[in-house]
Amino acid sequence: MKSRINRVIGRAAALVASAALIASCGGGPADDVTTATDAAEEEVPHGYVEGAEETAEAQSRLIVADEETGAVRVVDLITEEVFDVGRVEGVRGILGDGRFGYLTGEESVHVVDGGSWMVDHGDHVHYYRAEARDVGPIAGEEPTNVSSDPVVSAVSFADGTAELLDRARLDEGAVDRLETITGEPHSAATVAYREHLLTSKAEAGSGVADGVEVRSRDGEPVARIEEPCPDLRGQATTRRGVVFGCADGALLVTEDDGAFAGEKIPYPQSESAAERAVEFHHRPLSTTLVGAAGDEGVWVLDVTEREWRHLATGPVVAVNAVGEGAPVLTLTNDGVLHALDPETGEETAQSALLSAEAATAEPAPVIQVDTTRAYVNDPSAGEIHEIDYGDDLRLARTFAVDGRADHMVETGR
Template structure:
């Protein structure tokens, strides 16, 4: 009853704060961003989707109550990607199962809504072996190695079913598509080239409507920030922004000549954060400050996983010896704690999930997920027992 009372108060306050933002179908009694069957809360309702690589068991862990929800099984699970609410799991046969964690946020820039609902198995999504999944309130985009992207109706996903809105088809390449600014930004490649050369703008049904003039050779890696969408290029990063329906691109070049082995090919960051982390070869990390449009090269030692807390926060790196390390804005190491065994990092599936106060690191050889207070010398705040083995994890509700 206490949660419901708080929920009612927050709903009333946030509805007033949203003013005229509500869609037409939302009544005066329903807060903006509401989904039927959900409760609004005063704080993030963070959860972890956890997949056991040995048994295929999928679990959702409530990070507030520590309750573990058993949520089906994916035979031979080999990959897990998330979009802030849903988890997309790839099994041995390449098929994609969608899990609703029941926790999400709606970010309006000047304020945020947090929601919680029941955990459920939504079912199978079309396509095989997705490379990435990104969503906005209207569209979920699943991108595949053959150069196609399936656009799913997010409202139907919210209700527990899978329905296609459209499809983006281009030259086969390891590409990506990201809903942004009421449209979808999709990589585009030249015939016979395995990597993209730039970014094109599509509508939500998949039709191309514009092209970003700034090129992005050998596009690999992407991130959605409050300052725009970042794409990794051979010569730096491409930042795409939108204003009044117009999309523009600006290059953030590397500070020096960078080899193919050193360039950033995958970005990690706190959702919405404008500081990104990426491996720079095997023994260092790039930190990209999108606001300042600058790169920093940080020597960390052999890297197993990285992430960035955000502006003013530390860069986190899990090194191959199992040590978790934090680095300040100048690249100087602040703290280091032993966390995993070298054998656990050799599996190449530990990850660092970051929210506004904590980081979560999975031990793929045990049932343990470590909650780390990165503002308190990497203090281990909790050890969460998730059952089975914590092979893959993503955090939702942030």
């Protein structure tokens, strides 16, 4: 399996080397070099992806699943079309990695290609759209996390394992397992980061993770993060590094010139009675994270400033964060959507969006956010509400799907 991953990485390196060689050739006239370079660019344009259309803006879509019928649909937020992409028997949850939806089914996880995604090169971003489609199942139950890079997609499970999938094959519409990471039983978390994998690690017989291990893309251990993370639960990838939730705060893992390090961001002692965050929500790659603090409110973690803030909101049904300096969004059990100042917790806007019955039903609604809008599902009504959070939570559009809208994740971000 290691050789397969190395071949994938090798092909990418060869393309880069070839481009550099063409650009640096000095044996002939300058015009000849320019012509060769131009011809190569015409043959394979920068950012080209076979079978996909590159666009100038994000092509956001929603993957939506119905628990009663198993129907899975994709809502195109640009064209407003709704596509049927198959059924998943016994569906009861969904995770996403920006392009694919991973739906919990009966004794398996089913992969659906949302057909929209972005490729972040740091100084610029490419956006793509293609046909939404069913990909297929992965053996395993109770997925806890999914994470992808251009080479590997990692699906973690509650039994302490993680399946590593060939990302290029997923892009082509096929599930191809590369390797399985095994470990002590616990709610696992494996995150693809900087050409490596960060995996949760549990001591024998403990049943809970207490730290993070660095592995190569083929699953082989490379190093262990020295900073402990007792009772590790929850993770998020940001532009500043990967955050793992710990009983005593958050562990931020970063990489510098191939070396990985961990930094603890402890909870403030003044709020030590508040329940810890066990999962994080945020706009993809944003450095502002939020999580419920039990029934007392929400935690806001500013990764850039290495600072926690506790907002005393009372119990919330769903929560998400738009980004640095932008509002925190909460949905309360009366069906009201609130916009809160992330520094003070002061309410800046509210909207009576759902009925109390819809807000408190199971499965609970969720809030998905991107750079301009938020999306809140009303499961029983089969509706998704698009909210302009920059305009006092104005209801911009409502999308309807046949049946229920029990589970939802956004792609193309």
